[in-house]
């Protein structure tokens with residue numbers, strides 16, 4: 209089978225699960241992963257014949273896609289902030305909305321200063337693949353950047369991503385709900401978090417691609433306490449941020465007002481709700 213035929217084979221086989229456009233995008237990602245050739249190179253070398261090993265890899269990838277596995281887990285990579293990050297079912301696939309959160313933190317930290325002058329200590333809670341702190345460290349090279357997660361698999365993946373991107377970010381396995389464990393954390397100037405925020409009752413209506421493959425630990429909170437992580441991280445922030453220190457959250461679009469009220473009640477100032485590019489309430493910033 210040549211590269212062109214392989215592309216048509218993938219798109220035709222998966223099209224019942226995807227729109228024609230998505231199927232083409234997915235097929236491009238799979239073929240890039242298997243052949244190591246960019247989209248342009250694959251046009252030039254479209255008559256090249258896949259090796260027997262590549263044909264087996266192609267068949268495995270198609271089967272995984274038909275089983276609704278997200279393409280990022282099939283290729284083992286996802287793009288975030290211009291970085292190709294390693295991902296696996298232990299970590300959430302980074303979402304474009306989260307780039308907007310990282311952008312807010314970076315833009316505020318710069319605040320007209322030269323990057324070299326930004327020496328803030330920045331902590332990301334629930335770091336997953338490490339996408340947020342890696343984006344921050346990439347821009348603010350003199351900042352001290354940490355990421356913590358309760359999942360050992362997430363910490364391992366985030367460390368591998370830091371090594372691959374040659375970025376000096378410190379990762380640690382910490383359960384943010386455990387007061388004893390968080391008591392050992394040093395002080396920070398900025399805290400950012402995209403914590404689990406989907407209620408279990410919201411499972412119905414979610415795509416099988418997310419439900420069957422992405423880690424439940426990264427997604428869900430108990431129905432009776434949807435703001436659990438916001439309250440706990442707010443309490444922690446009051447302890448380890450200085451006055452004027454900043455807290456940034458990604459939020460469930462349904463809970464913008466509740467998170468704002470919670471943070472105001474906890475004593476934070478200048479609480480600001482921001483929408484994402486899809487005009488959904490998606491981020492909150494608060495100042496201690």
Ligand SMILES: C[S@@+](CC[C@H](N)C(=O)[O-])C[C@H]1O[C@@H](n2cnc3c(N)ncnc32)[C@H](O)[C@@H]1O
Nearest residue numbers: 302334335336357358359383384402403404426
């Ligand atoms: C929504 S995901 C965000 C991952 C990543 N920051 C991103 O934006 O792609 C939430 C993360 O919080 C982590 N997490 C869940 N419970 C936690 C806890 N008790 N303490 C620390 N991290 C936790 C999960 O393992 C997961 O990586």
